[in-house]
Amino acid sequence: MAMAAARRALLIHLRVPVARPAADTAAAGTVTVGARRLLSSITEETKGSFLDKGEVADRVVSVVKNFQKVEPAKVTPTAHFQKDLGLDSLDTVEVVMAFEEEFGFEIPDNEAEKIDSIKTAVDFIASHPQAK
Template sequence: MASFIGSSASTNLALPQQSLKASTRISGPKVVSFSNLGRSNLPVSFRRLQVSCAAKPETVDKVCGIVRKQLALKDDISVTGESKFASLGADSLDTVEIVMGLEEEFGITVEEESAQSIATVQDAADLIEKLVEKSSA
């Protein structure tokens, strides 16, 4: 007979000719919830869990170049996939111009609601690859 309580298990065994009672406690795996409640209790590595299909490095490089050109950034300013447009000094008009430059360079059309979700160079590159793949299908 086995009974489970929480994350432990207790087992009682009975053999035919003798009455043997053994009790064993087994510590089981802990359940982790990723709900919005209690997020601050998660380790730093789990607080921002994002699953994405990363764009090709060539696409990210092209987007970096377009962002650099549109914002007239100096060569000493680093632009990477993690770069946020706002951190690079882009306002909403700059972001619209960046999206227009991306549309022209890649031959795509970005819907307004999709454009509003772009915050980083990586976001833009991922969206571009998704749209390019969709248009070629």
């Protein structure tokens, strides 16, 4: 009991007064400048957070076609790096690094290990919010 009273007394003294907008401003439905900035940053962040899957597919195919150890004619949207394109594990790592460079974000190692085809690369990149 005494502990709760001491806590309550301490919290009352630590409270910081918050400036509230005038009643007429709130009634009119206008948003303060700070709130407007917060809302605009949230909407800008979420608005462009994911890339179009078709655009990602085109860019991924282009990156793979430009990889020096790949025959461009063999590259298809469903091509597997090792089975269809003849890439070894080191080549696959280099291709994933090229994806990182193309799309401007770092792919974590545990996710990079799962990328073994153009389809898995497109699915991962298109679902990643940091891809540009």
